[in-house]
Amino acid sequence: MFFSSHKLFWLIPLPFLLALCLLIGPSGFGLPDTSTATGHALMELRLSRLLTGFIVGAALSCSGCALQAVLRNALAEPYVLGVSSGGSLGAAFVIATGLSAVTPLALPLGSFITAALTLMLVCLLAGRAGGYSPNTLILTGVVAGSMLSSLHMLLLSFARSQAVHSITWWLLGNLQVTSWPMLLCVTLLVIAAIGALCFESRTLNALLLGHEAAHNLGVHTRIAIPCILAAATLAAAAAVAISGIIGFVGLIVPHALRRLIGVNHRALIPCAALCGGTFLVICDTLARTLCAPHEIPVGVITALSGGPFFLYLLARKGRTPLA
């Protein structure tokens, strides 16, 4: 599949944008003085947030890209489909039971199991209710999200006060990581998931024509589709495990990219990883600095930018094409 290299020139500024975000802090512009202990801690803090933001943004955008292709639905996104809520329930359970202290893998694993179950449930119910049309999927996702929120409340009502505090703080959606092993673990999972999606990029292209057309083109749909959905869920669940629920990244970035570089997933998935990562780092920089010293949850910034975009896509007449 072709994609013109000139369309990728706009990727060049991304590292500079990331560097700029690293330089901007609540105290002003510039790097902290790393010769002092405070400055060193501050630098580590900014670096870990930048890395976390990049990994989470990359994971959510690639997940959105893949879900939109498989379900042939422009509004499919981990947050909208309830996958993020499902993942957060599993992660909350892991925190409440104290399993998160046992191994850094516990949180992403717990998150993945419940996120995968949620996606299966949403797809099953939407399929029975009339296919993967935008409205059916969104309604099913909303209902699943509400049910999961109730379960979340139930879990909180039974949890110990220390666990309630941890879960609530984590749920707000923030990129402040306290554990480097956890970040490493999530990074490896996200790389594996994005790698799998890159491997299946030709399959994703074929799936854009529909499952039957993809079958006729030589795609083993019964294996490829679950694999892609598992990879997309793993990426979203890993992101949720480390950052809580951050919505709409998987909606905005893939759409903007499709307009810029087209629908070829061979280019789209890697670009979604780079741009999604940079987008979330920028959002986090705004969250840290707009009302400094007070910090806004980064999910608020993504929701404020993604919400109107979602409504715009929903309001478009007729089918919601992937463009």
Add this chain to the structure above:
Amino acid sequence: MITLSHITAAYKTETVLTDVSFRIARGERVALVGPNGAGKSSLLRVITGQLPAHGSIQVTGTDIAKLSPRVRAKRLAVVPQDIASDIPFTAHEFVLLGRTASLPRFGGPATADLEAVREAMSLTKTWHLRLRPLPEMSGGERQRLALAMALANRPEIILLDEPTSHLDLRHRAELMQLLIRLNNERQTTILMVVHDLTLASQFFPRIILLSEGRKIADGPPSDVLRAKLLEEAYACRVSVVPLPGLDATCVLPRLS
């Protein structure tokens, strides 16, 4: 080339094909006709392995279930009735999708892939459209691109599901000429779902008539396109008028 023995298939509890058997030899050109809901498209799905069925389905001598999806796609291409028109692939990208079974997982298309695409687009007279996005094209242009996509893999068998529905007379004639050329020059086996019985009689030496999921006739147009048989199948009065100059038969519905 295609051998179906006692095929019975169903969507959940609704049976759509009952005990259908036939054999299509290499290089044959066969029209599949019948009223709406007769099971024509379902039969194509059975041959591609999309719809599970009882009975035996052999394609190029191998059971369809034993063929890997990639091998199956290289041997057998499908031109669907409708293609996704809302995806902004360029025409070239779209036709290249036809090579999905041949392309490597990583890396760009090889020269052979690009050559095959160029050849398919030239044959279907769509090369000039290669940079245009799919949503900007007419139904006829998209239909020709769907055929180009099927040809891109240089298949031995092409299954077409009512491909002339969006085409005007000229493009319909051009499509049939192209199919006949492929059939004659490359011995490509063609099985095409056709609603237009006159067109079927004009261009196909063999017609299979389905009704309510059963095969009720199979043979040359003169044997199949008989008023009594068609009236039974379509539950409608028809006039069958021979067109001697064209070596075809015109089938028209009669008002009761």
